[in-house]
Amino acid sequence: MLDMKFIRENLEEAERRLATRGGASFLAGFRDLDERRRALLREGESLKAVKNNVSEEIGKVKDKSQVQDKILEMREVSNRIKALDEELKQVDDELSGVLMTVPNLPDPSTPLGSSENDNVVVRSWGEPQPFAFPAKPHWEIGEGLGILDFERAAKITGARFTLYRGAGARLERALISFMLDLHTEQHGYVEVLPPFMVNRDSMTATGQLPKFEEDLFRLADPDFFLIPTAEVPVTNIHRNEILKRSDLPICYAAYTPCFRREAGSYGKDTRGLIRQHQFNKVEMVKFTHPSESAAELEKLTANAEKVLQLLELPYRVMALCSGDIGFSAAKTYDLEVWLPGQSCYREISSCSTFGDFQARRAGIRFREDEKAKPEFVHTLNGSGLAVGRTVVAVLENFQQADGSVLVPAVLRPYMGGLERIS
RNA sequence: GGAGAGAUGGCCGAGUAGGUCGAAGGCGCUCGCCUGCUAAGCGAGUAUACUGGGAAACCGGUAUCGAGGGUUCGAAUCCCUCUCUCUCCGCCA
Numbered sequence: 328m329l330d331m332k333f334i335r336e337n338l339e340e341a342e343r344r345l346a347t348r349g350g351a352s353f354l355a356g357f358r359d360l361d362e363r364r365r366a367l368l369r370e371g372e373s374l375k376a377v378k379n380n381v382s383e384e385i386g387k388v389k390d391k392s393q394v395q396d397k398i399l400e401m402r403e404v405s406n407r408i409k410a411l412d413e414e415l416k417q418v419d420d421e422l423s424g425v426l427m428t429v430p431n432l433p434d435p436s437t438p439l440g441s442s443e444n445d446n447v448v449v450r451s452w453g454e455p456q457p458f459a460f461p462a463k464p465h466w467e468i469g470e471g472l473g474i475l476d477f478e479r480a481a482k483i484t485g486a487r488f489t490l491y492r493g494a495g496a497r498l499e500r501a502l503i504s505f506m507l508d509l510h511t512e513q514h515g516y517v518e519v520l521p522p523f524m525v526n527r528d529s530m531t532a533t534g535q536l537p538k539f540e541e542d543l544f545r546l547a548d549p550d551f552f553l554i555p556t557a558e559v560p561v562t563n564i565h566r567n568e569i570l571k572r573s574d575l576p577i578c579y580a581a582y583t584p585c586f587r588r589e590a591g592s593y594g595k596d597t598r599g600l601i602r603q604h605q606f607n608k609v610e611m612v613k614f615t616h617p618s619e620s621a622a623e624l625e626k627l628t629a630n631a632e633k634v635l636q637l638l639e640l641p642y643r644v645m646a647l648c649s650g651d652i653g654f655s656a657a658k659t660y661d662l663e664v665w666l667p668g669q670s671c672y673r674e675i676s677s678c679s680t681f682g683d684f685q686a687r688r689a690g691i692r693f694r695e696d697e698k699a700k701p702e703f704v705h706t707l708n709g710s711g712l713a714v715g716r717t718v719v720a721v722l723e724n725f726q727q728a729d730g731s732v733l734v735p736a737v738l739r740p741y742m743g744g745l746e747r748i749s
Numbered sequence: 750g751g752a753g754a755g756a757u758g759g760c761c762g763a764g765u766a767g768g769u770c771g772a773a774g775g776c777g778c779u780c781g782c783c784u785g786c787u788a789a790g791c792g793a794g795u796a797u798a799c800u801g802g803g804a805a806a807c808c809g810g811u812a813u814c815g816a817g818g819g820u821u822c823g824a825a826u827c828c829c830u831c832u833c834u835c836u837c838c839g840c841c842a
Contacts, residue, residue, distance in 0.1 A: 697795095
């Protein structure tokens with residue numbers, strides 16, 4: 328959510344910056360609703376002030392028959408207040424309907440552009456190595472080795488699910504442990520294991536609701552949702568809290584499965600592990616002082632990159648353009664890993680700063696010092712990494728001519744010493 | 750799932766035959782005083798959001814005693830619904 332006061336005072340600037348995301352005017356109707364809201368507030372609150380005063384006087388009088396006329400008068404006032412409050416509620420709902428569906432303002436450092444074609448390569452690491460044999464895509468490698476079973480997963484559940492088996496399942500688990508250990512032991516994150524289902528308030532706080540409900544899996548009876556990313560439960564850890572300045576930055580790393588409807592992606596990435604309804608991810612989440620969020624985004628991104636470097640997987644860092652960043656994001660770096668089986672780079676991590684956008688929705692604040700007014704923190708998060716896609720990258724980059732796959736050295740301790748999957 | 754109890758400010762904890770309660774008291778914390786040495790004592794202060802005025806300091810209004818409705822001139826106090834916590838029973842990884 329954007330700051331109402333900021334919009335009120337800088338409507339044109341806000342519109343201009345939002346326009347760089349593409350699409351229609353996001354703030355149409357804001358000014359009118361805002362003014363109506365404040366007019367209703369003024370009128371209603373001054374009537375309430377009268378009512379409170381008179382009621383207090385009535386309370387002091389022992390013999391109520393002496394103030395019967397005042398009681399009747401206040402009954403009228405009360406009715407008027409009720410009517411105003413109802414009107415106010417309607418306007419409030421409309422206004423928050425506008426506010427909750429307006430995306431974040433892109434950070435000034437976010438490159439301008441309309442689609443992923445306008446994203447900017449910031450740097451790259453490692454060289455894609457030429458293969459002495461035709462490189463296979465991971466689904467062929469995985470099925471060949473008997474470690475990925477897409478057909479049976481489809482039988483058990485449906486399309487876009489995968490059954491891992493043997494060394495495949497172990498590889499997934501090894502990657503999770505490796506990533507968590509790295510972030511907690513080397514990068515200073517606190518490991519958390521949150522609920523995998525969350526309520527509507529949590530989904531709203533991070534921005535998935537109200538606008539993107541169709542992307543989520545929702546439970547039938549309690550009004551809960553399966554998390555699409557650990558960002559949701561972990562960011563909500565501190566919802567409606569006032570943190571201490573000395574607590575910041577707070578850094579969490581969490582492994583969770585992620586559940587996504589992938590509505591509207593029919594026909595895309597239908598084969599293999601790239602686009603699943605359920606996948607594992609290790610997520611990093613930070614709560615920072617506003618003045619430190621830019622630097623923390625760089626560190627967060629570097630933390631994610633470290634995973635790829637240790638796994639010896641070539642990748643590049645992309646700065647997403649204004650037309651491609653997510654709803655809540657102000658600035659995003661995507662990490663794209665090289666996939667020789669498909670001869671392309673694919674997103675494996677997305678690292679973003681949200682400024683105070685999520686913090687305002689979620690009510691996450693801090694005090695500069697004991698007496699200072701609470702201010703919103705900045706929230707950040709990034710994948711470190713998407714585990715399924717990391718399996719993809721390992722299988723494709725470490726495949727051998729005979730169809731086997733070498734296990735990256737850093738993973739061997741997590742694989743019981745296994746050096747090769749064959 | 751059944752039966753019962755409860756949810757008050759940073760914490761603890763008063764307050765229910767409705768009335769001046771944003772809310773006693775204690776603790777904690779902040780500032781000052783005192784004290785020659787991290788104790789005791791004294792004084793003052795100590796929620797948040799929205800809103801009006803003001804350049805600002807600040808002043809005023811409204812709301813908030815788990816959440817949302819209702820009754821009433823007036824509700825922390827009465828009624829309804831929901832959520833959460835605790836105890837007992839049942840069930841269960």
